[in-house]
Amino acid sequence: MNLPTTVHRCLLLCWLLWGLTAGMAQAQVEPPIKLDGSHTSLQISGTLAALIESEPSIGIGGISKLPSPGFAPHAADQEFALREGHTLWVRLRMERAADGPTEWTLHVPLPYLDYAALYQPKGKGTWSKQVAGDTIAVAQWNHPSLYPDFDVTLPEQGVHEVYLEVRNFKSIALPLQLTNQAERDRQREFENLGLGVLIGMLIMLIGVCFIHYLQSRDSADGWYTAYATLVLVIIANISGLAALWLWPTSPLWSNFAHMALPILGVGGTLLFVRHIASLDVGFPRLAKIVYAVGLASLPVALLSIAIDRRLALNVNSVYLLAGPVLTILTATLTWRRGYAVSKWLLMAYLPQCVVVLFQVLQLWFIVPDWWQTRYLLVVAIAMMVPLLQQALHTRIRERREAEERAKALPTQDALTGLLTAPLFQQQVEHALARARHDGDPSAIVLVDVVNFKFLRDSYGDAVAEQCLLRAAVKLHRVLRDVDPAGRLDSARFGLVLDGVHDRQALTERMVRLIASGLIPLPGLKPEVTLQFHVACVLLSEVIPQQETILEELGNVLEGISPRTRRPIRFLEPATTLPAPLSSIQGVSSELPTQPNA
Numbered sequence: 001m002n003l004p005t006t007v008h009r010c011l012l013l014c015w016l017l018w019g020l021t022a023g024m025a026q027a028q029v030e031p032p033i034k035l036d037g038s039h040t041s042l043q044i045s046g047t048l049a050a051l052i053e054s055e056p057s058i059g060i061g062g063i064s065k066l067p068s069p070g071f072a073p074h075a076a077d078q079e080f081a082l083r084e085g086h087t088l089w090v091r092l093r094m095e096r097a098a099d100g101p102t103e104w105t106l107h108v109p110l111p112y113l114d115y116a117a118l119y120q121p122k123g124k125g126t127w128s129k130q131v132a133g134d135t136i137a138v139a140q141w142n143h144p145s146l147y148p149d150f151d152v153t154l155p156e157q158g159v160h161e162v163y164l165e166v167r168n169f170k171s172i173a174l175p176l177q178l179t180n181q182a183e184r185d186r187q188r189e190f191e192n193l194g195l196g197v198l199i200g201m202l203i204m205l206i207g208v209c210f211i212h213y214l215q216s217r218d219s220a221d222g223w224y225t226a227y228a229t230l231v232l233v234i235i236a237n238i239s240g241l242a243a244l245w246l247w248p249t250s251p252l253w254s255n256f257a258h259m260a261l262p263i264l265g266v267g268g269t270l271l272f273v274r275h276i277a278s279l280d281v282g283f284p285r286l287a288k289i290v291y292a293v294g295l296a297s298l299p300v301a302l303l304s305i306a307i308d309r310r311l312a313l314n315v316n317s318v319y320l321l322a323g324p325v326l327t328i329l330t331a332t333l334t335w336r337r338g339y340a341v342s343k344w345l346l347m348a349y350l351p352q353c354v355v356v357l358f359q360v361l362q363l364w365f366i367v368p369d370w371w372q373t374r375y376l377l378v379v380a381i382a383m384m385v386p387l388l389q390q391a392l393h394t395r396i397r398e399r400r401e402a403e404e405r406a407k408a409l410p411t412q413d414a415l416t417g418l419l420t421a422p423l424f425q426q427q428v429e430h431a432l433a434r435a436r437h438d439g440d441p442s443a444i445v446l447v448d449v450v451n452f453k454f455l456r457d458s459y460g461d462a463v464a465e466q467c468l469l470r471a472a473v474k475l476h477r478v479l480r481d482v483d484p485a486g487r488l489d490s491a492r493f494g495l496v497l498d499g500v501h502d503r504q505a506l507t508e509r510m511v512r513l514i515a516s517g518l519i520p521l522p523g524l525k526p527e528v529t530l531q532f533h534v535a536c537v538l539l540s541e542v543i544p545q546q547e548t549i550l551e552e553l554g555n556v557l558e559g560i561s562p563r564t565r566r567p568i569r570f571l572e573p574a575t576t577l578p579a580p581l582s583s584i585q586g587v588s589s590e591l592p593t594q595p596n597a
Contacts, residue, residue, distance in 0.1 A: 032159045033178065035104065036097035040183040044092070044176040047073040052080065053087040060119045060127050060163060063089050079173045079369055080166075083310060088166040090174065096154040103181035106164070107149040108174060109371055111240035112258040115167040118150040121160075133167075134255045138248040146191070146240030152178070169309045173369040195239055198382050202232050205385055209392075216396075220275070224392050227272050228385055234265045235381055238374050259309070260301040263316055266323035266356075267297020269349070272388075273327055276341055276395055277334045286333070290326055293319075317363045324353030340398060344391035352380040413487040415465060416472035424486025424494050429546045431496050435539035441501030442539045445494065446553040447475065447513070450562055451531040452491035463524060471530055474516045478509045492557075494550070501540040503570065510534045510568050533560045537571035544571070 033044065049071035057063075071091050074080070080088050096102070108116055115133035122128045132141045132148035143149050154160050166174065179187065206228045213221035236242035243254045271294040274280075279287035300319050304312040327349050335342035355377045361367045411423055419427065434440040449471050456464035468491065475485055475493055486494045500506050517530035535556035537544065544552055556569050 032093040032095035035094055035100045037099035041179040045076045048076050049091040050074045051089050057087040063163060077173055079171045081171050082168045084169050090164040092162050093159055095159045096157055098157055101180040102154050104152040105149060105179050105184040106152050107177055109147050111147045113148055113168055116148040117165040119163040135251050137251045138243050144244060146244055170313060175371045195241055202385055205389060220392060220396060227268050230268050231381055231385060234261050235378050237261050238378055259304045263297050263301040263319060266320060267294045270294035270323055270326060273330050276391060277330055282337055293322060293326060317360050320356055321360045324356050328353055341391040341395050344387050348384040348387035352384055355380050416468060416487050418472060419484055419486035421486060421488045427484040427496050432543060432546045435543050441499060443497040443500040443506050444537050446535045446557055447493045448533045448557050449491040449530055450533050470521050474513060478513045506536055507568055514567055533557055534568045542573040
């Protein structure tokens with residue numbers, strides 16, 4: 001075989017191999033993304049041409065020169081196994097139609113993404129670069145926003161290739177969205193409006209609680225104000241608003257905050273729930289556990305500085321799982337004990353706990369990654385703030401009522417809440433003094449529950465005490481708010497009715513009281529009724545001695561038969577006998593006589 005023939009065959013073989021390689025490469029090239037005027041926004045789905053570099057990156061210059069088989073097809077919604085030192089490259093081929101806009105945006109709605117860069121060709125083998133990510137100060141982003149957001153310019157029709165470089169310390173799924181410039185501007189306005197309304201409402205609630213703290217100086221209001229402020233910062237951090245507005249020049253803190261603030265939020269939640277639910281009283285062991293786990297939030301939040309971030313993330317996920325479980329357990333146990341604040345705690349924390357548990361399952365790859373979860377978490381946390389404020393006010397109101405009852409114990413009957421006998425005696429003396437000096441009309445009334453002894457002997461002390469409570473309630477129905485009432489004996493009550501000067505009006509009120517007692521008490525089996533006897537005195541008719549008035553009215557009550565048809569009796573004025581005529585004549589005889597004029 002001669003040399004020319006051999007060379008010819010070699011050239012032919014090379015040409016065939018090149019053609020086969022080119023055909024394979026052409027087969028590996030992914031279909032372009034169609035961009036036309038009919039689509040204003042689209043979620044990139046299907047497959048992505050991507051590769052992961054485990055060594056230091058060769059940069060866009062080397063990546064752009066790789067043959068097409070170097071990029072393997074991956075599902076667009078799959079998780080890419082990234083870690084420290086890895087670089088993910090995604091090649092996007094876009095084809096702009098004749099009616100398609102030239103200005104587009106590519107955004108990745110992940111505020112916690114470490115690093116992202118978009119490369120577009122600008123001619124002569126050079127590339128324009130846009131950067132974003134929480135390891136870069138937001139002020140240095142090409143387009144500062146809540147999350148990585150890149151401008152894509154397609155000046156000519158046809159197919160255009162851009163490259164996306166991504167780094168992150170943990171596995172992620174990339175939700176890539178392409179939107180034309182006009183639609184993206186509307187999306188930003190809507191997103192900023194929603195976050196602005198949400199943040200504004202939370203700031204107003206925090207301001208109201210802070211004003212309450214300044215007025216009352218109550219530590220509960222102060223701690224809640226601090227807790228709500230922490231929640232506000234967490235919401236701003238989750239949504240990306242904090243990195244944009246609060247610390248746009250601090251990438252170190254921005255990167256650290258995405259791991260630390262959720263942990264601090266869970267710890268603060270545990271401490272707040274322990275305080276507002278008063279676990280020390282009913283559940284001392286659970287209170288110690290919740291307190292210890294809550295305080296552990298600070299060292300757990302600092303782990304990402306001291307150890308590998310992936311290992312710290314695993315510890316964080318365990319803590320994020322334990323926090324909601326303890327919160328719901330606390331709210332459930334206290335609700336079963338009848339705590340009034342527990343229902344508000346459940347309504348506040350149950351949606352948030354469900355979302356947090358779902359995120360933990362995402363970290364453990366048990367459920368697929370869903371980037372919209374952060375929006376659900378923001379809404380759940382925002383709903384929590386007003387519900388917790390209501391729980392706080394409920395607890396403060398209960399505590400103040402308990403304090404008022406404790407202060408009133410020396411002056412009020414423990415069972416019925418009416419005045420004690422000595423204090424009622426003082427009210428009677430005041431009424432007598434007003435009647436003597438100013439002529440103010442009043443009525444003093446004693447009321448006996450005649451069948452109380454029978455009820456106690458027949459049904460026990462519990463039913464008898466409940467009957468006394470119902471009797472006190474019925475007494476309040478015939479009293480005004482300014483009329484004092486007291487408990488003088490086990491089943492005897494006293495009333496001072498100011499402004500009563502007519503027997504008919506007083507009798508009508510007492511008849512209503514007696515009639516209400518004859519109605520069976522609801523909730524008691526067998527049916528129980530109350531039999532009232534009433535003794536009254538009108539100070540416009542007679543003003544007894546203050547030392548004996550209650551005794552005289554008690555004697556009137558004792559004189560009423562249990563089966564009487566006249567259960568209302570009045571203290572009559574004392575009868576006066578006429579003086580003897582002889583004494584009158586004796587007095588007249590001693591008078592000096594006057595002579596006739």
